[in-house]
């Protein structure tokens with residue numbers, strides 16, 4: 001491209017004129033410089049044979065007369081053409097008939113520039129019916145000899161005009177062909193092949209014809225279909241480029257360059273010697289100017305004179321360079337040469353000096369800046385582009401909410417949401433508000449503005465909101481709280497405004513803001529005070545304002561989801577904003593069973609669904625809906641990996657173990673002594689679980705490493721207990737210490753393996769003392785340490801009491817455990833040795849070794865597990881030796897010493 005830019009406007013015009021002068025002198029088939037492909041010759045012949053020959057014209061006849069136009073004079077119509085055979089097509093505004101000269105010029109241009117020249121040349125065929133744009137006609141005229149010449153901008157403009165023209169004529173051609181096909185006439189087909197190729201191609205055509213006949217009917221149907229669609233663009237074979245996009249700009253640039261090259265044929269650069277310069281040009285007075293570029297000199301010739309001097313060569317079309325040793329030496333030589341030639345000083349050849357690569361230097365200087373600006377522009381377009389149709393840097397304040405409506409994305413129904421019946425009833429009311437507002441309004445009730453859905457992660461808050469949208473069949477705007485937060489102040493508020501404005505326009509509708517705590521945190525929170533988070537505060541204020549701004553006629557319901565309702569700003573929660581607070585907790589056993597049923601619908605299994613779901617629900621206390629969905633999917637994956645035909649119970653159990661305990665680590669090989677320690681440690685837990693009355697039912701014990709750092713585990717089923725009494729807590733703590741106590745009793749030293757057990761026991765004992773009022777010494781006080789506060793909420797003396805009480809309770813649990821394991825030392829040994837042999841023991845194994853458990857188990861446990869825990873070693877289960885304490889409330893106040 002640099003060659004094009006280097007050329008001055010005057011030069012471009014000059015070159016264009018020269019090239020057109022030369023091409024005008026030659027016959028149509030001779031290209032300006034490039035060799036005309038055979039296709040063009042064939043085109044010319046066929047073109048004439050399939051169209052009536054124009055009447056001979058006088059040489060001085062007006063050249064602009066439309067030779068190819070279908071607007072024929074009456075006389076022309078009579079000349080070899082039946083009137084009415086061709087329809088007259090009115091020209092579009094701004095279009096003029098194309099003259100023979102125009103067509104010829106365009107053919108030259110397209111043939112030499114466009115890669116898809118066949119299509120383009122076909123398109124030119126149709127120009128006689130639709131004409132050409134007037135602007136293009138002007139440019140073509142100016143490009144002719146004496147036409148005034150073209151400027152640089154004309155070269156840039158011309159490609160897009162030609163492309164437009166080609167598109168239009170291609171469309172016209174397609175329409176004409178379709179019409180002819182419909183009328184059963186063979187359409188005009190442009191044949192650009194060489195005569196030899198044509199014969200070879202005739203066979204192919206025969207075949208194609210047959211195929212076409214076969215497909216004829218189908219095509220016709222398709223065409224009819226296509227025409228049925230009103231306003232649809234015909235399927236035109238164009239260059240496939242939109243004039244808008246960047247690709248087209250680049251293409252246009254390249255095309256302009258090629259056009260320029262075409263109008264400036266033969267601008268080849270040639271290296272010559274000083275002697276050749278002197279002999280061929282300097283001595284003959286052909287040099288106009290010399291331009292020194294570092295150690296090279298460009299020779300500018302008087303091209304007209306050169307052409308006259310060397311009529312049979314293309315010397316005039318080349319640019320000449322020669323090298324110099326130094327500028328001084330060159331100047332000296334030049335002076336001597338001019339002295340020799342006797343050139344008077346007033347007519348000496350002008351010499352100019354150019355620093356090399358001016359354009360290159362400019363590119364280096366400004367290139368990076370231009371690149372960065374371009375990149376920023378592009379990034380801003382991309383960033384803004386996603387926001388509800390907004391684009392460009394100005395779209396940053398647009399809301400990023402995704403809009404769904406009933407016939408697009410939201411296919412979730414209330415039936416897909418299981419295990420939260422109360423929440424569903426609450427939220428269903430919103431659906432009725434949106435569907436039949438008059439039912440409530442006639443009684444004077446105000447429609448609630450919104451509801452906050454809170455609860456632990458994965459409990460189905462988002463799912464419930466989606467189901468609400470799916471059921472109410474109104475538009476649903478879903479956005480995450482974090483999408484309002486941007487680094488620019490004011491953007492969040494602007495997005496809130498935009499979201500609510502859009503929602504108002506689409507009322508009745510639902511807005512769902514997920515993770516609202518990202519913006520709805522209490523303004524008195526440390527986060528705001530210390531972080532100076534004006535942006536978040538402004539966003540929150542805007543939400544408050546917008547929710548106030550609704551009137552009852554605007555049926556826009558705002559639902560919000562959060563895991564942290566406790567941190568939300570009180571202003572958000574007041575009636576009139578989020579009127580309803582719907583808490584969604586982890587599902588109960590029946591809830592889990594229902595959720596399993598929902599997710600098992602998509603799973604291929606032959607198990608009895610009722611029993612399967614019941615058992616799985618019993619196996620998964622504490623699971624949220626998302627965990628259940630994950631476990632079911634994991635089971636299907638495990639079954640697929642095993643090439644099973646259906647998903648079986650064993651696959652589900654493995655999946656649950658994997659979800660709880662993590663991946664089995666078969667690669668972790670323990671040495672025999674370590675393995676022995678782990679076996680006795682786990683046997684200690686198992687024996688405690690078996691003999692303590694209030695301990696949770698034991699499912700299995702294993703010494704296969706799993707997950708992160710668990711070398712063995714004992715799996716219990718704590719069930720869904722919502723209250724715990726001190727007996728249960730003490731038994732649980734004693735059971736947790738069973739591993740360490742067993743190590744003490746069976747080995748001369750102890751290991752680090754019980755650290756996590758101590759952590760659990762300490763936490764449990766501390767909570768008993770500080771929160772659950774289970775210490776007589778501390779009494780009925782509740783101290784909860786805020787993690788953000790450095791100060792303790794109690795006095796130093798109270799801290800000492802707490803420490804002493806925690807220690808006392810743990811010691812008590814330790815003693816309880818030690819007493820039992822000393823008594824049952826033999827049983828611990830039996831279980832441990834069996835574990836070393838089998839690596840995993842089930843409840844049945846323990847019954848076999850120890851006899852049935854003395855204490856009755858919970859109902860759901862005996863229903864689903866008695867006599868059925870005989871599954872082969874399935875790897876392992878959870879990595880917790882003892883179930884995690886989820887903070888249930890004590891049922892009765894019983895001091896540890898009360899228990900047996």
Ligand SMILES: Nc1ncnc2c1ncn2[C@@H]1O[C@H](COP(=O)(O)OP(=O)(O)OP(=O)(O)O)[C@@H](O)[C@H]1O
Nearest residue numbers: 416417418457458459460461462463595625626629
């Ligand atoms: N009650 C349920 N019934 C059926 N499937 C559920 C239920 N709860 C959760 N799921 C499953 O868990 C997936 C995740 O749930 P969802 O995204 O609604 O949880 P969430 O409470 O919004 O979580 P978070 O608070 O982390 O955003 C759902 O797509 C669904 O497959």
